[in-house]
Amino acid sequence: MLAATAFAVIRTRSLFATVMLSGVFSFLSALLFVTLDAVDVAFTEAAVGAGISTVLMLGTLSLTSRFETPSPRSSFVPFIVVCVTGAALVYGTLDMPNFGSPDAPAQTHVGPDYLARMPHEVGVPNAVTAILASYRGFDTLGETAVVFAAGIGVMLLISGLRRRRRDEDLPEPDHDRKEQV
């Protein structure tokens, strides 16, 4: 279903349908995360991927046209590049441990250590929250700072344009006054 949705996103010309289908894609991957028992990630995917980005894409869509212009160039070379990259990725997964394998690096390194120390050190039942906010507090602080920087960047880029236009309007009366003098 994921593949079918991705294919539909590529084929359709209507950008509105593309935005909606990418929302559907996010929901499907959220379901995938739920089946993998990563409920927190699924939650984030559903809220961010399907919720907010769809709305922001719709906001962008209302600034541009509704249909994409067909590209005149042949899509043969990009197709080859995508195939090679996909094959390389699949080849890479061959080395990965089997799903749920107890010997996987994720199960043998710090994971068991956190799980053993957490109940008496942090005392918070949700392990993801405990690791995120307590053991990995610096990382989360960095993430928050990144989100903050992104927000500031968008505000500077988009709201700054209006400010500049207002500034461009201002000098004109000044100029006129000089001529009058």
Place this chain on the structure above:
Amino acid sequence: MRHHLILRVITKMLVGTIFLFALYVQFHGDYSPGGGFQAGVIMASGFIIYGLIFSLEKLQLVFPPWLVHKLLALGVLLYAGTGIYSLLGGYAYLDYTALSPHHPEHGQHLGILIVEAGVGITVTGVMVAIYYAFAARTPIINDEEW
């Protein structure tokens, strides 16, 4: 969207529930899936849906842009301030034991709660600020175009 009666009524009913759910995800994140990031996004989507269905002006009456910009920074400051507080208490940066030295588990609990609140505030602020930045440039869409 003045003619969409069903959308308006349903939105009025849902917005409160969305906010309540966001607060639940925020403060129940210690016990169930969720936390600051998810709660912030849900909270912001509550505001954005209000802005989409009613108008941007009405939303900005409720949640003015200057407040959004302050909240953006407040969340990060709250997070970093927790770290400073534990530094002043003689502990390592972001060591929540400082919040309750006699009962480290309570300190951890409180620390996670405060830090997640900071994350939630920043994420809400950023999402709403991005929405404002986009929506303020948008010509209002006619009902027929949908």
